[in-house]
Amino acid sequence: MLTIWGGATSRTIRPHWMAHELGLDYEPKLIGSRTGETQTDEFRALNPKEKIPVMVDGDLVLTESAAIVTYLGDTYGPDTGLVPKPYTRERALYNQWSSFVQMELDAHTLYVIRKHRDLANLYGEAPAAIDTAIEGFNKQVGVALAALRERDHLVGDRFTAADIMMTSVLSWAVAYGIDIDPRLAEYNAAHTSRPAFRTAAKLNFSISPGA
Numbered sequence: 082m083l084t085i086w087g088g089a090t091s092r093t094i095r096p097h098w099m100a101h102e103l104g105l106d107y108e109p110k111l112i113g114s115r116t117g118e119t120q121t122d123e124f125r126a127l128n129p130k131e132k133i134p135v136m137v138d139g140d141l142v143l144t145e146s147a148a149i150v151t152y153l154g155d156t157y158g159p160d161t162g163l164v165p166k167p168y169t170r171e172r173a174l175y176n177q178w179s180s181f182v183q184m185e186l187d188a189h190t191l192y193v194i195r196k197h198r199d200l201a202n203l204y205g206e207a208p209a210a211i212d213t214a215i216e217g218f219n220k221q222v223g224v225a226l227a228a229l230r231e232r233d234h235l236v237g238d239r240f241t242a243a244d245i246m247m248t249s250v251l252s253w254a255v256a257y258g259i260d261i262d263p264r265l266a267e268y269n270a271a272h273t274s275r276p277a278f279r280t281a282a283k284l285n286f287s288i289s290p291g292a
C-alpha cells in the first residue's frame with residue numbers, strides 16, 4: 082500500500098497532486114508540521130528529519146517532495162509523460178526546473194520568509210533577510226516568466242511534474258502577498274484548475290497548518 086504523510090503545506094500538496102494526476106489509490110496520512118505529529122517514534126523512524134512530506138511504498142521510504150513526485154511518475158506512470166523518460170533531453174530540462182524550484186524559489190527565498198516572519202519565534206527576526214529573500218524570489222521567478230511567455234509548460238509542450246513544483250511555489254508566493262506577473266498568474270490559474278489539483282488541494286488543506 083502506498084502512503085503519503087503530511088498535509089497543509091505547499092510542499093505536501095506536491096505528492097498528493099501527483100498521486101491524483103496518476104489516479105493512484107493511496108492512503109493519505111494528514112499530519113501537520115510542528116504539531117508534534119512529526120516527532121512521534123513511528124514518524125521519526127520513517128523520517129529522522131522530522132519533516133513532511135514522506136512517502137512509503139512497500140519497503141521504500143522516500144522523503145523530499147521533488148524526489149517523491151519523480152518516483153511516482155517513473156514508477157506508476159512511465160508512459161504518461163508526467164515525468165519525462167530518463168536519459169532524454171526532456172528529463173534533463175525537467176531536472177533543471179525541479180532543482181530550480183526547490184532551491185531558488187523555495188529554500189533560498191520563500192522558506193527564508195517563512196522562517197524569519199511566520200516562525201520568527203523559532204528562527205529570530207531578520208527583516209533584512211526577508212527583504213533580500215523577496216528581492217531574490219522576484220529576480221529568480223523572472224527566469225520562469227521568460228520561459229513561460231511563449232509557452233504553457235516548463236518542459237516541452239505538455240504538463241509535467243515540473244509544473245506541479247512551479248505552481249506550488251507560485252501559490253505560496255501569492256499567499257505571502259508577493260505580486261506575481263499576470264502571465265505567471267495565468268499559468269498558475271490554468272494548472273490549479275486541473276481536477277487532480279482541486280481534489281488534492283481539498284485533501285491537503287483539510288487540516289490546519291501547524292504553528
Ligand SMILES: N[C@@H](CCC(=O)N[C@@H](CS)C(=O)NCC(=O)O)C(=O)O
Binds near residue numbers: 119144147
Ligand atoms: N525539502 C523538503 C522540505 C520539507 C519541509 O521542510 N517540510 C516542512 C513542512 S513544509 C516541515 O516538515 N517542517 C517541520 C519542521 O521543520 O520541523 C521537501 O521539499 O520535502
